[in-house]
Amino acid sequence: EVQLVESGGGLEHPGRSLRLSCTASGFTFSDYAMNWVRQAPGKGLEWVGFIRSEAYGGTTECAASVKGRFTISRDDSKSIAYLEINSLKTEDTAVYYCTREVYGSGSYSLDYWGQGTLVTVSS
Amino acid sequence: SSELTQDPAVSVALGQTVRITCQGDRLRSHYASWFQRKPGQAPLLVIYGKNNRPSGIPDRFSGSTSGNIASLIITGAQAEDEADYYCNSRDTSDNYHWVFGGGTALTVL
Numbered sequence: 001e002v003q004l005v006e007s008g009g010g011l012e013h014p015g016r017s018l019r020l021s022c023t024a025s026g027f028t029f030s031d032y033a034m035n036w037v038r039q040a041p042g043k044g045l046e047w048v049g050f051i052r053s054e055a056y057g058g059t060t061e062c063a064a065s066v067k068g069r070f071t072i073s074r075d076d077s078k079s080i081a082y083l084e085i086n087s088l089k090t091e092d093t094a095v096y097y098c099t100r101e102v103y104g105s106g107s108y109s110l111d112y113w114g115q116g117t118l119v120t121v122s123s
Numbered sequence: 124s125s126e127l128t129q130d131p132a133v134s135v136a137l138g139q140t141v142r143i144t145c146q147g148d149r150l151r152s153h154y155a156s157w158f159q160r161k162p163g164q165a166p167l168l169v170i171y172g173k174n175n176r177p178s179g180i181p182d183r184f185s186g187s188t189s190g191n192i193a194s195l196i197i198t199g200a201q202a203e204d205e206a207d208y209y210c211n212s213r214d215t216s217d218n219y220h221w222v223f224g225g226g227t228a229l230t231v232l
Contacts, residue, residue, distance in 0.1 A: 035221065037166075037223075044207075044209065044223060044224070044225045044226040045158070045160070045166065045209050045211070045223040045226065046223065047211070047220070047221040047222060047223060050219075050221075061218050061219060061220060063220065097165060097166070099166075104171075104172070104175075105171070105172040105173065105175045106154070106172055106173065107153070107154040107156075107171060107172035107173070108213050109156045109168060109171035109172070110156065110158075110168065110211070110221075111168050111171075111177060113165040113166050113167075113168075114165060115164075115165050116165060
């Protein structure tokens, strides 16, 4: 059974940094690109970024709204994806989800999601 | 435009058919996926690609695209279908970035 479990969220002050983890099980983690998506209170889903599998260079892409402050990485030996958030802002307050990306039937999709971890940024 | 636009809210009578739409220029060349989001739960993929359902998704959920409008159709809506629905799509010409629509709150009356 595919499982994704996020951790590392909590209450943090503006300007600080935070690293979120996404621990995967039930599939060959190294074969898949992994994405991060967030949902702020009362708002919709917002794509944050993704990291390709090592077979495709392990490179990352981030949304323009977070580029420069958010860093995505992965440790395939531990089946973990990371999202590091620097210079936290109050508007980063959200539930952060990791999600697996697949390609099939001629299209990409985000097929499995974790339950999310809440990040609250407040002074 | 790289945006995806959804109606904020839609309602349907129990057992009737409802269409939830998602509009955006990128849909002319890239399929949309659809996600169901219930309070306290992770988003659930219900439709992807041309019209594909992941295992376990009831066949009352279907998808279609015409021009720059993608639709999620629920045929015979059930009470448990009441949720927020989001479309998303990827632009392979935009560094493979994803974008989500703003979401549609579905009420089953």
